[in-house]
Amino acid sequence: MSPTSPARRLRLGLPRRVFSQVLLMQLAIAAGVAVLATGLFLAPLSDQLDDQAMRRALAIAQTTAAQPEIAEDLESTAPRPDGAVQTAADRIRRASGAEYVVIMNKDGVRWSHTDPDQIGKVVSTDPSDALAGQDVMEIDNGTLGRSARGKVPLRDAEGRIVGAVSVGIEYDSVRARLIHSIPGLLAYAGGALAVGALAAYLISRRVQKQTRDLAFSDISALLAEREAMLHGIREGVVALDRGGRIRLLNDEAQRLLGLDGEAIGKPLDEALGEGRTTDVLAGRVTGTDLLTVRGQRVLIANRMPTDDDGAVATLRDRTELEQLGRELDSTRGLIDALRAQDHEHANRMHTLLGLLELEMYEEAAEFVGEVAGAHRVTAEQITEKIRDPLLAALLVGKATVAAERGVALDVPRDTALPDRLVDPGGLVTIVGNLVDNALDAAAGTRHARVEVAVRAEGRSVVLRVRDTGPGVPAQQRETIFTEGWSTKEPPAHGKRGIGLALVRRLAERQGGSARVGETPEGGAEFTVVLPEALTEPELATTEEAR
16 A cells, blocks of 8 residues: 555545635636637727728728829820829828829729839729729738728719729738737736736635635535434524524424424514513523423523624423423422321321220220311312312312411312313413412411412303412512522422413413412412313213213
8 A cells, every 4th residue: 555645645636625626716717707808809809900991091092082183194194104193192102101002094904003013904803893983991802912992983073983093001010900909908808817816816715714624525514414413413403693583493493492494584583473482592681501481391592602693592392301390399299298197197196096095985086087087078178169180189289288388278169160171281280380389488477378269250260379478579570470580499400480481371372361469468369361271061061971
């Protein structure tokens, strides 16, 4: 094998770098344009010089024919080298710089010529058009070679044609003028080519900077890798230009944000609408690992500016993790409640054992009945008013947790909810979040109490959760529904500030509302209205029959 590294071997053909290829192509284009422009200029220039020479010859011929003495001498003298006509023609030829001035009679016999030996002979070219009264311009060959010619009729004093005048301009002088103009033209073309080469170099240097001196094959590979990476990762990626328009959305971002490919090119506010998600992606809310809610999804967003004044935002789906965290919090609460109940149960067992040892059997039976009845009454009260099993089970569990934390959980008499919920899971989420917050607010206060009232109004469900906590200041009653807002310490599994945002989002998804007010005692009162939350009674009966 050759010791020379493959990277250092001489490469034939075009260079690989974008900078070099662009420079070569632009130089080739500039040179081609210069050559083409020069050729296009030279082609009409030759025709223009020929036309100018022929017109000059015609003008000299017309001036010669306009002298009356020439026509008189033609008729009155013989064609001689020292004749009056030859003398006048030589004078005009020398004065005008023409190659020849030939004066002929109607038979085409020369009375003058540059070569005296040709005087008295018939002209070599056809003079019939000039003798017929026409002015003639042409490029033709004669006894003196190729020339630009002008021929006019010669008339006497009475206007009769008595002959013709033919004037020739040497064609070599016309060609010399053309050749003489070429260096100047090439100088202009070279200057234009130099300016084009400099512009091509500057543009290529800019391209080199923007492409970071990569080869076309490298750029193609990077694009292929980028496409595979963007559409293969399980994080959403949103790229924005300097005007805030979406220029890239990978598959995961489309899924998380509920967008499609038509959103590309649209402003962020138009594609997503108003809300915290738009503010986070647009950079109006700053920070790292920002929480936001889109639909029913809890997202973690991070935004990084780019060199072109745009930005790239990444999105991670925390919905399942957040649900697991909340379930973990609920499980811990239930474990604490069970632990307390276990301790209380042990005390009750000791009390019961003491009553039995003292042979106080009636008191022991009464004690057992009271303990068992208290729990049964609570469960029966809730299930009688709330017929949906999921929501009833949630409130029974929350009542146990509330009792452990020293908070009374009340369900008012006017509570009534039939088992006709369209989305039981959504209502369970709403009630669970509001009750948890109410228990946190009421715990530790005097006469701690949480009231949960649910009632049906036609097909709508109205939920009210009251507590005896410190309440929510008026200036914060809209802020508390913002993702990430919370007054509590973050739990071990992540961040807070999601529950109330989910409550409002779930309510608004069903066309309802969620708001907070103040109770007469100064605590917080949350009201959630869910229109169309119940099915029609006839439909529910039919489904039960099936």
